[in-house]
Amino acid sequence: MRSVGSMEMETDRNGKREIEDDGEELHDELEWAKRIPPWTRQITLRGVIASFVIGGIYSIIAMKLNLTTGMTPNLNVSAALLGYIFMHVWTKMLQKFGIVTVPFTRQENTMIQTCAVACYGIAVGGGFGSYLLGLNKKTYELAGVDAVGNSVESYKEPGIGWMVGFLFVVCFVGLFVLIPLRKILIIDYKLTFPSGMATAVLINGFHNQGEKMARKQLRGFVKYFSFSFLWGFFQWFYTGKEECGFAHFPTFGLQALKNTFYFDFSMTYVGTGMICPYIVNISTLLGAVLSWGVMWPLIGNLKGEWFPTNLSESDMKGLNGYKVFLSISLLLGDGLYNFVKILCITFLSIHGRLKQKNLNLAVGNQDKSLDDERKNEFFIRESIPMWVGTTGYIFFTLVSVIAIPFIFPEVKWYYVIVAYIFAPSLAFCNAYGAGLTDINMAYNYGKVGLFALAALAGREHGVVAGLAGCGLLKSVINVSCILMQDFKTGHLTLTSPRAMLLSQAIGTAIGCVVSPLSFFLFYKAFDVGNPNGEYKAPYALIYRNLAILGVQGFSMLPRHCLQLCCGFFAFAVGVNLVKDFSPPKVGKWLPLPMAMAVPFLVGAYFAIDLCVGSLIVFVWHKLNSKKAEQMVPVVASGLICGEGLWTLPASVLSLAKINPPMCMKFLDS
Numbered sequence: 001m002r003s004v005g006s007m008e009m010e011t012d013r014n015g016k017r018e019i020e021d022d023g024e025e026l027h028d029e030l031e032w033a034k035r036i037p038p039w040t041r042q043i044t045l046r047g048v049i050a051s052f053v054i055g056g057i058y059s060i061i062a063m064k065l066n067l068t069t070g071m072t073p074n075l076n077v078s079a080a081l082l083g084y085i086f087m088h089v090w091t092k093m094l095q096k097f098g099i100v101t102v103p104f105t106r107q108e109n110t111m112i113q114t115c116a117v118a119c120y121g122i123a124v125g126g127g128f129g130s131y132l133l134g135l136n137k138k139t140y141e142l143a144g145v146d147a148v149g150n151s152v153e154s155y156k157e158p159g160i161g162w163m164v165g166f167l168f169v170v171c172f173v174g175l176f177v178l179i180p181l182r183k184i185l186i187i188d189y190k191l192t193f194p195s196g197m198a199t200a201v202l203i204n205g206f207h208n209q210g211e212k213m214a215r216k217q218l219r220g221f222v223k224y225f226s227f228s229f230l231w232g233f234f235q236w237f238y239t240g241k242e243e244c245g246f247a248h249f250p251t252f253g254l255q256a257l258k259n260t261f262y263f264d265f266s267m268t269y270v271g272t273g274m275i276c277p278y279i280v281n282i283s284t285l286l287g288a289v290l291s292w293g294v295m296w297p298l299i300g301n302l303k304g305e306w307f308p309t310n311l312s313e314s315d316m317k318g319l320n321g322y323k324v325f326l327s328i329s330l331l332l333g334d335g336l337y338n339f340v341k342i343l344c345i346t347f348l349s350i351h352g353r354l355k356q357k358n359l360n361l362a363v364g365n366q367d368k369s370l371d372d373e374r375k376n377e378f379f380i381r382e383s384i385p386m387w388v389g390t391t392g393y394i395f396f397t398l399v400s401v402i403a404i405p406f407i408f409p410e411v412k413w414y415y416v417i418v419a420y421i422f423a424p425s426l427a428f429c430n431a432y433g434a435g436l437t438d439i440n441m442a443y444n445y446g447k448v449g450l451f452a453l454a455a456l457a458g459r460e461h462g463v464v465a466g467l468a469g470c471g472l473l474k475s476v477i478n479v480s481c482i483l484m485q486d487f488k489t490g491h492l493t494l495t496s497p498r499a500m501l502l503s504q505a506i507g508t509a510i511g512c513v514v515s516p517l518s519f520f521l522f523y524k525a526f527d528v529g530n531p532n533g534e535y536k537a538p539y540a541l542i543y544r545n546l547a548i549l550g551v552q553g554f555s556m557l558p559r560h561c562l563q564l565c566c567g568f569f570a571f572a573v574g575v576n577l578v579k580d581f582s583p584p585k586v587g588k589w590l591p592l593p594m595a596m597a598v599p600f601l602v603g604a605y606f607a608i609d610l611c612v613g614s615l616i617v618f619v620w621h622k623l624n625s626k627k628a629e630q631m632v633p634v635v636a637s638g639l640i641c642g643e644g645l646w647t648l649p650a651s652v653l654s655l656a657k658i659n660p661p662m663c664m665k666f667l668d669s
Helices: 003-033 046-070 074-097 106-125 137-142 160-176 179-188 192-206 211-236 254-258 268-277 278-300 319-359 370-381 384-409 413-437 440-494 497-524 538-552 559-583 592-602 607-621 627-656
Strands: none
Touching: 003 268, 046 074, 046 106, 046 268, 046 413, 046 627, 074 106, 074 192, 074 211, 074 627, 106 440, 137 440, 137 538, 160 319, 160 413, 160 440, 160 497, 179 370, 179 384, 179 413, 179 440, 211 268, 211 627, 268 607, 278 319, 278 607, 319 440, 319 497, 319 538, 319 559, 319 592, 370 384, 370 440, 384 413, 384 440, 384 497, 413 440, 440 497, 440 538, 440 559, 440 627, 497 627, 538 592, 592 607, 607 627
16 A cells, blocks of 8 residues: 555656646747747748749749630649749858858748749739730620620720739739638638648648758759750741741641641640649540530531621631630530539538537537647737728728729729629638639639629620629639638748738739730730630630620520520530539549630640640659659649740740741641
8 A cells, every 4th residue: 555655755746747748848839939930031032032033934824824725724832842942042052152041941932932823823813815805906806896785995905004003903902801801711610722731731841851852853843944945945946937836736637737636745735734633634635526526627517507608717607606605605604503502512611610610619629739729829829900901902992993994984983882892702702612622713703793794884885894894803802812822821831921911912013013014025926816826815705705795695696506505504514513413433534614615716736735744644653653743743843934934035036026947837748
């Protein structure tokens, strides 16, 4: 039996042990807090410079993709990778010269990624390949000058001044609209925001994996960047005239070339295919086969029966009308289905969480890990005052009410007020849906604004009001969603929300200037909007025709086009229903109607490029899965950035009237 004295001794030891454990935990907490730099030091001058360079490069790349196919992959992860490589090279070079630098932290990496994504996000979502370009004279002519509502007064030529002003007004509103709800979306509802989470995992991995992997990835990026850039330079010599060079190589024969089935040796699209999921690339190929392989040749043979023989290729009453409106029906069917689906998921999830919150009030937070508690505590501690969001939203709303009717007289000031009354609730629904599904539906909310304002403004001003109204809603909702994704990245990398908001604001400001400049680089150097050229900008014509449809109704469609449109709309909804309600083994192989719609207008060649990218990834995973997982994002980024950067000198040479010396072309024997 133990004596009372020995029991007292044991109690003392236990008490001392508890004190020691508490002391260790307190020490860990203090060390953890010391390792995180204050938010004012998370934003650095070198980080802003790196963001400007990366954002500028990606703006050019995104602009090229916008004006060729209209498809732009998610480059968040690639931007984080490029930011890490940029800063890694920067610090190593300074160390070689004996200059001591501040350590490169994950917080600074997150800030660079946020700023760069905000910058190139303006090029992606700013409407340069869709609603803004849809206002120009060439698109007005392609839509049919005799179409009701498509009047001479309904076009507005692009200009740097009004574009920069419009973007500054509508994009900055989006920064403030969801600030008061960030805690609800990130912490209370624990939304995943898959793209934001993937970026955070990558950044945390970069700063934990050591020097060896960093050097390996850097060498891989430089190697494939150089190859892609030099390949673009080499191809340029053979493109002396239209339809010359490797971009028109008859890979499958001359007849297939006429129907746009060929491999155009574009490293940008091959790299994009390496990033995009397999099902996206397979869906584009299926859409290309269905349209250019089957439907257009069959409908083309009905010339004289379904449409007159004397129409030009670009006339909306001829074959081009079927191309445009069938692609629109697929886009609307897929978009409307996902719109309703995500709204239902959003409301059901919110209702479920509210009920669960009432049931779990007494449970407490015992199930939370120490790591989660630290992240939540830091995210809440680095709060953004409520008045910042409210004041910013009201201020930029007032600026919009004054400025937008000045830029677009067709958009009345009360249209703007009504749009911004509904914008916060729409932005919340979109951000919540993106947090659950990783699908940013801003373009669909933009189409709602397009149809509403086009119908409201009437035949005389409906087209311009609809296109401008589309940008009004889409920009606010898109920017707010991107900010929430970046808040998720910041939450997981222990980056201050204040630093994230300021980084987003800096990136948005840079993007509002850089994106129009990137656009004009292409607009002045190349034949943008030519349906038979390289820079088709397919969505410009689609959006203008959507506005005309909102004004005019179905009377503008060619013969039998309405029946075909209904069939494709039903197909898009049906495929999505089967995909959602069938077993995952079946559903994962069903095509994506939105991806199928793009080749209907653009052609089959880029679908082949994307599938080549998928094939490379598939074979690489079969040979060495671990290496592929580490290097695929690096190689894809190098290929995209190399050829994307070559676009800059190619544009300068074109503006300087320096033409390639040769034309490589293939003719029938």
